[in-house]
Amino acid sequence: MKLGVIGLGRMGQIVVDRVLAADHEVVAFDIDEDAVATAVERGATGATSIPDVAAQLGDEKRIWLMVPAGDPVDAALDELEPSLAADDIVVDGGNSNFHDSSRRAENTDAAYLDCGTSGGPAGAELGFSLMIGGPQWAYDELTPVFDAIATGPDGHDWFGPSGAGHYVKMVHNGVEYALMQAYGEGFELLANGRYDLDLEAVAKTWNNGAVIRSWLLELCEEAFHEEGNDLGDVADYVAGGSTGTWTVQEALKQEVPISLIYGALAERFSSRDMRFSRRLANRLRYGFGRHEIKRQDKSE
Ligand SMILES: NC(=O)C1=CN([C@@H]2O[C@H](COP(=O)(O)OP(=O)(O)OC[C@H]3O[C@@H](n4cnc5c(N)ncnc54)[C@H](O)[C@@H]3O)[C@@H](O)[C@H]2O)C=CC1
Numbered sequence: 001m002k003l004g005v006i007g008l009g010r011m012g013q014i015v016v017d018r019v020l021a022a023d024h025e026v027v028a029f030d031i032d033e034d035a036v037a038t039a040v041e042r043g044a045t046g047a048t049s050i051p052d053v054a055a056q057l058g059d060e061k062r063i064w065l066m067v068p069a070g071d072p073v074d075a076a077l078d079e080l081e082p083s084l085a086a087d088d089i090v091v092d093g094g095n096s097n098f099h100d101s102s103r104r105a106e107n108t109d110a111a112y113l114d115c116g117t118s119g120g121p122a123g124a125e126l127g128f129s130l131m132i133g134g135p136q137w138a139y140d141e142l143t144p145v146f147d148a149i150a151t152g153p154d155g156h157d158w159f160g161p162s163g164a165g166h167y168v169k170m171v172h173n174g175v176e177y178a179l180m181q182a183y184g185e186g187f188e189l190l191a192n193g194r195y196d197l198d199l200e201a202v203a204k205t206w207n208n209g210a211v212i213r214s215w216l217l218e219l220c221e222e223a224f225h226e227e228g229n230d231l232g233d234v235a236d237y238v239a240g241g242s243t244g245t246w247t248v249q250e251a252l253k254q255e256v257p258i259s260l261i262y263g264a265l266a267e268r269f270s271s272r273d274m275r276f277s278r279r280l281a282n283r284l285r286y287g288f289g290r291h292e293i294k295r296q297d298k299s300e
Pocket residue numbers: 006007008009010011012029030031032035066067068069072075076093094095096117118119120121288289290291
């Protein structure tokens with residue numbers, strides 16, 4: 001299959017690599033020329049614009065968007081729209097709001113798949129977990145591409161009509177917030193508590209057979225290993241917040257009490273006190289998403 005990939009940042013380059021490794025062809029574009037050059041070095045064919053991606057794909061257009069959520073998705077779609085027909089397929093693999101995805105699916109001529117992507121840049125070698133919504137024929141048609149980008153056939157699934165994929169991913173992120181908060185609070189108590197504990201050793205021991213072992217806990221172990229027991233200069237500031245906010249908004253609409261996820265979101269918004277748990281969450285976002293680590297300004 002020949003896949004157009006638009007957006008070649010941390011996640012898009014991985015999409016390119018994995019699709020090429022599965023012997024498909026890739027036409028790659030990014031507004032950053034250096035990112036296109038990198039994709040070309042790795043075996044993709046470069047494009048000079050979004051219309052050029054469409055032209056190079058010919059009659060059967062299969063396109064993966066991996067740009068930041070929000071306006072960049074609409075901007076890319078506006079440029080693609082004149083070239084799209086009903087048998088073309090566009091996938092949005094970013095963290096878009098599911099309401100936006102439903103709107104975009106209604107307004108495009110192509111089949112539009114909303115695809116929640118989990119695993120982050122750190123999960124590149126293993127492959128991602130993909131949560132997909134939209135026309136089922138388009139999901140079936142792109143199964144070889146999903147097999148390549150995901151951990152394999154079990155690493156992706158179709159969850160329903162347009163919006164369902166990004167809805168499942170939104171809730172996934174809410175769970176991610178709460179898990180990070182739970183680990184953060186536990187380690188904060190251990191860091192401040194009765195014993196002089198080696199937190200890396202605690203995380204390592206928990207990761208070997210404990211009920212609470214997980215990838216996030218492995219990232220805690222990595223964080224203590226790389227930053228030190230006191231997290232060094234990792235700041236008490238957790239960026240992001242949009243996907244958790246959407247999860248809480250949806251829970252309020254549905255009247256589902258999600259106090260843990262709300263509590264984790266509130267912790268992000270409140271950064272008045274120096275909290276170990278938030279510093280660990282700041283470091284964990286680097287662990288899974290390669291999001292910039294905020295460091296404390298030592299001059300203050
Ligand atoms: N980093 C992570 O852990 C994860 C990110 N995501 C989502 O994947 C999407 C991409 O994330 P990253 O790769 O981390 O972001 P990134 O910031 O590393 O890369 C985004 C790329 O899109 C390009 N771009 C922006 N507007 C464009 C346009 N109109 N046309 C072409 N290229 C354009 C930028 O130049 C940049 O290279 C986002 O929606 C993000 O929320 C999803 C799961 C995990």
